[in-house]
Amino acid sequence: MMMTRREFQVGLLGLLGTALAPRVVGAQMLVEGRDWRPLSPPQPSAEPERIEVLEFFSYGCSHCSQMNPLITEWAEALPSDILFRRVPVTFGRGAWVALARLFYALEFGGHLAQLDQAVFDAVTRQRMNLYTERNILKWIAEQGLDADAFAKVYNGFAVEMALRKAADLERRMGIDAVPRIVVDGRYVVTGDGAAGHAGLIRIAEQLVEKARVQRG
Incomplete structure (x- = not known):
């Protein structure tokens, strides 16, 4: 479901050597350490008055490619208090x-x-x-x-x-x-055991709500 640095390197070497997901529905009780981990120290948002959701990805990642249509559709429907940004990793x-x-x-x-x-x-x-x-x-x-x-x-x-x-x-x-989703500069979606890419986005949705509640 995710591509690590090592997997990314192996995949890239292979490429150089050779020249849609379901909608997100439902919710579950999140478990720290399984579904998400805290980011320490928390990082500021580009727009502090909004909850920032960052998707770290690469065009060289097949998992990112598979998730892209789903997360694009999801991002387009986000409310105005959410700032969604994509960040390409290198x-x-x-x-x-x-x-x-x-x-x-x-x-x-x-x-x-x-x-x-x-x-x-x-x-x-x-x-x-x-x-x-x-x-x-x-x-x-x-x-x-x-x-x-x-x-x-x-x-x-x-x-x-x-x-x-x-x-x-x-x-x-x-x-x-990658893909890696970070919510509000405080929560990193890990998604160990998540049900596919839809599961990662479902966790992100719940972390958005968690951030909204904590902001009051």
């Missing part, structure tokens, strides 16, 4: 930095909704090597976008700053596997 490796840079370039360029799942599919299903700028720009052109214009965003200041902030979040929140 684990400090250059190939994964390229994927994270691709995510932010799509987001800032206004193409994320159009190509988000397509990137997942290209990397995890079609086994495409999107770990270099050259290959990424070639793929972008094949999707009908202006590769030169995209390159300016890809190498731009906004993407560079977003990468730095993402790396800082990854470090401060101790992210060691």
Whole structure:
């Protein structure tokens, strides 16, 4: 259900060597240590007045790809007091930095909704090597976008700053596997024994309610 640093490395080496989920329903009593763990020390939200939900992921993670349609649908229906953000992880490796840079370039360029799942599919299903700028720009052109214009965003200041902030979040929140959901800078969804990706989101929903109650 999750991909660790080690599994991510093995999967990436395999890729380089070769060139929808059910709706979330129901609830259960959460158990600390099984379903979630506290984040110590708690981390501030980008918007302190809202409950922040962070999804740490990578385009190179097949589990993230499988969960993406479900969590996207879930996020679109969240109430206004919830801030949902996606954070691409790199684990400090250059190939994964390229994927994270691709995510932010799509987001800032206004193409994320159009190509988000397509990137997942290209990397995890079609086994495409999107770990270099050259290959990424070639793929972008094949999707009908202006590769030169995209390159300016890809190498731009906004993407560079977003990468730095993402790396800082990854470090401060101790992210060691993906997909990983963190609620309100205080609760990390572990989901040991959770019923698939829907189960992880169900736990996140309950932690949102826990955070809302504690905030009063």
